[in-house]
Amino acid sequence: MSALTWLALAGAVAVALLVAEEAHRRAAASAAGRRFLRHPTATPGVFILAFFVTLATAAPLLAPYDPAFQIDIVHLQNHAPSAQNILGTDVYSRDVWSRLVYGARISLGIGTIAMLVAVTAGAGVGAVAGYVRRWVGAVLMRGVDVGLAMPRMFVLLMAVALWEHLPLAVLVLLIGLTGWFATSRLVRAEVLSLREREFVAAARAAGAGPTRVIFRHVLPNAAAPIIVSAALGIGNVMLLEAGLSYLGLGVPSPLPSWGSMIYDGEPFMAGAPWTSLFPGCAIALVVMALNAVGDGLRDALDPRKETA
Amino acid sequence: MTEPLLRVRDLKTYFVTEQGSGTARAVDGVSLDLFPGETLGLVGESGCGKTVTSLSILRLIPEPPGHIRPGSFIEFEGRNLLTLAPKELRAIRGNRIAMVFQEPMTSLNPVFTVGDQIAEAAIVHQGLSRNAARARAVEMLTLVGIPDPQERVDHYPHQMSGGMRQRVMIAMALVCHPKLLIADEPTTALDVTIQAQILELLDRLQRELGMAVMLITHDLGVVAGTADRVVVMYAGQVVEQAPTTTLFARPLHPYTEGLLASVPRLDTRVSQVRGRLHSIPGQVPAATAWPTGCRFHPRCPYAWDRCASEEPPLLDAPGGEAGAHTVRCWLLTEPQRRERRA
Numbered sequence: 001m002s003a004l005t006w007l008a009l010a011g012a013v014a015v016a017l018l019v020a021e022e023a024h025r026r027a028a029a030s031a032a033g034r035r036f037l038r039h040p041t042a043t044p045g046v047f048i049l050a051f052f053v054t055l056a057t058a059a060p061l062l063a064p065y066d067p068a069f070q071i072d073i074v075h076l077q078n079h080a081p082s083a084q085n086i087l088g089t090d091v092y093s094r095d096v097w098s099r100l101v102y103g104a105r106i107s108l109g110i111g112t113i114a115m116l117v118a119v120t121a122g123a124g125v126g127a128v129a130g131y132v133r134r135w136v137g138a139v140l141m142r143g144v145d146v147g148l149a150m151p152r153m154f155v156l157l158m159a160v161a162l163w164e165h166l167p168l169a170v171l172v173l174l175i176g177l178t179g180w181f182a183t184s185r186l187v188r189a190e191v192l193s194l195r196e197r198e199f200v201a202a203a204r205a206a207g208a209g210p211t212r213v214i215f216r217h218v219l220p221n222a223a224a225p226i227i228v229s230a231a232l233g234i235g236n237v238m239l240l241e242a243g244l245s246y247l248g249l250g251v252p253s254p255l256p257s258w259g260s261m262i263y264d265g266e267p268f269m270a271g272a273p274w275t276s277l278f279p280g281c282a283i284a285l286v287v288m289a290l291n292a293v294g295d296g297l298r299d300a301l302d303p304r305k306e307t308a
Numbered sequence: 309m310t311e312p313l314l315r316v317r318d319l320k321t322y323f324v325t326e327q328g329s330g331t332a333r334a335v336d337g338v339s340l341d342l343f344p345g346e347t348l349g350l351v352g353e354s355g356c357g358k359t360v361t362s363l364s365i366l367r368l369i370p371e372p373p374g375h376i377r378p379g380s381f382i383e384f385e386g387r388n389l390l391t392l393a394p395k396e397l398r399a400i401r402g403n404r405i406a407m408v409f410q411e412p413m414t415s416l417n418p419v420f421t422v423g424d425q426i427a428e429a430a431i432v433h434q435g436l437s438r439n440a441a442r443a444r445a446v447e448m449l450t451l452v453g454i455p456d457p458q459e460r461v462d463h464y465p466h467q468m469s470g471g472m473r474q475r476v477m478i479a480m481a482l483v484c485h486p487k488l489l490i491a492d493e494p495t496t497a498l499d500v501t502i503q504a505q506i507l508e509l510l511d512r513l514q515r516e517l518g519m520a521v522m523l524i525t526h527d528l529g530v531v532a533g534t535a536d537r538v539v540v541m542y543a544g545q546v547v548e549q550a551p552t553t554t555l556f557a558r559p560l561h562p563y564t565e566g567l568l569a570s571v572p573r574l575d576t577r578v579s580q581v582r583g584r585l586h587s588i589p590g591q592v593p594a595a596t597a598w599p600t601g602c603r604f605h606p607r608c609p610y611a612w613d614r615c616a617s618e619e620p621p622l623l624d625a626p627g628g629e630a631g632a633h634t635v636r637c638w639l640l641t642e643p644q645r646r647e648r649r650a
Contacts, residue, residue, distance in 0.1 A: 198415040205366055206429040207402035220419045
């Protein structure tokens with residue numbers, strides 16, 4: 001690795017530290033923020049997330065090689081970590097570090113986009129089901145029950161099996177569309193209690209129609225549980241994607257995702273553990289960080305918690 | 309006589325209760341008129357149907373479990389509100405008829421600035437742009453007497469006191485210059501000095517904007533100070549209706565009499581009340597099982613057998629114009645019974 005890459009890596013760490021520090025400073029200014037900070041692992045979580053997001057955004061600066069570039073297919077197969085290849089090379093003599101950095105883009109991107117799809121669908125369905133009770137709500141929630149009863153992995157495996165060369169966008173959409181059921185239940189419960197609040201009656205008395213009442217008055221008040229479930233959900237989606245990729249069914253090669261990197265390295269675990277170990281660590285770190293931040297947010301946004 | 313702005317006839321709003329305990333007849337045959345520019349006080353104990361009456365007018369009754377019975381009739385500006393399509397109804401809500409709710413602490417949406425909430429009705433009904441709506445919100449805050457309106461417009465409800473929030477609620481209600489303002493216990497949640505300010509504000513705005521006000525309250529003091537006419541409700545029905553001065557000078561229904569006697573007064577001598585405050589004996593009956601006959605008879609000091617068997621209609625008080633002072637009581641047919649008892 002060149003000096004420039006090292007410099008970029010130091011820069012990424014610095015950026016992540018700055019972000020964590022700034023988040024800490026802002027949080028300390030409010031009661032909810034202080035509850036967030038009191039969570040033991042929330043602040044390290046913010047740092048880890050900031051670091052990986054920086055890696056993903058600045059990937060071209062941080063990766064010394066193209067992630068698909070085979071450096072020397074004859075002499076550099078499964079080469080152990082060295083000064084040239086800090087995390088070693090894989091079986092196709094690709095630089096593991098470069099793939100890890102570019103893989104952050106794919107893995108975090110899939111997690112975020114799929115979760116956005118899931119949260120949007122879940123919040124929409126949950127809000128409608130909670131606000132319009134009668135039969136509309138009942139039908140929607142029975143649909144959600146069915147969705148929750150389906151094993152998600154198998155739905156995805158089926159889609160992958162039926163659809164040769166599944167485009168990445170479709171995979172992301174599928175992950176999102178199979179992941180909103182729990183969110184919709186959560187949102188519905190919240191909306192059920194919010195719809196009885198006086199400000200909803202006041203909004204209706206002011207002439208607001210049902211759509212306006214649901215999406216302008218009720219949903220923003222349910223933001224806290226939605227945000228928490230989204231934070232926790234991204235980690236879930238990343239694990240799911242990693243699982244699919246590990247089975248060789250997720251992100252198509254040679255695109256580097258952390259799951260597919262583990263898959264590529266798996267046959268050589270005994271001789272070249274670095275090819276699977278580092279992406280595995282990355283997944284574990286990010287998912288743990290997301291859970292910590294989600295937990296911290298739950299502490300911070302729960303109105304029942306005492307103000308500190 | 310001018311045409312009434314709002315005409316309610318035989319309004320019946322029932323709630324089907326769960327666990328089979330029957331139908332709660334919360335509002336059971338209410339008729340009343342409200343004339344343009346007038347303040348009508350709607351008085352009664354908790355659970356007598358005041359709020360349900362007001363919610364029925366705007367058709368904000370949660371359905372189910374509630375429903376307005378066929379045969380009821382609510383006419384506003386010549387249109388029957390009960391047969392309007394939801395869209396037409398929304399065009400009236402907040403625009404022609406506005407409502408101020410009881411609890412200023414919970415009737416404002418905590419996640420929006422007060423400016424956004426005041427402007428909402430103007431955006432919905434008049435299609436104002438964001439900037440125009442903001443200017444209107446500032447104007448409304450000035451109108452209801454909030455200092456620093458330019459700054460307050462961007463504040464959130466939790467940054468304001470109860471009295472200020474109630475002013476904001478009033479500003480929200482008045483933003484489209486409605487013809488009728490329904491104020492449901494607008495001062496109950498506030499302390500006495502703020503109450504007076506809010507009532508004065510309502511009074512001033514009514515004169516400035518020329519609207520009619522339906523003031524719902526259980527506080528007779530509030531009614532005495534502000535209302536032109538008073539409607540007394542008991543057990544889902546109107547029991548007495550009269551101009552304010554008449555009602556306070558000459559209450560004819562035993563329930564009204566009891567209500568007035570129950571108000572602590574600063575100017576009565578202690579010897580007169582014998583150290584005890586008057587109270588009406590008994591409790592308000594359950595809305596699922598109103599008493600037969602006159603609904604007040606179990607608590608009425610004058611009741612005789614006719615009261616338990618036959619329900620009195622609204623009768624004209626003697627010596628007045630027809631419809632000016634009406635009372636739902638058999639005593640009007642046999643006034644000598646009142647004397648005998650007294």
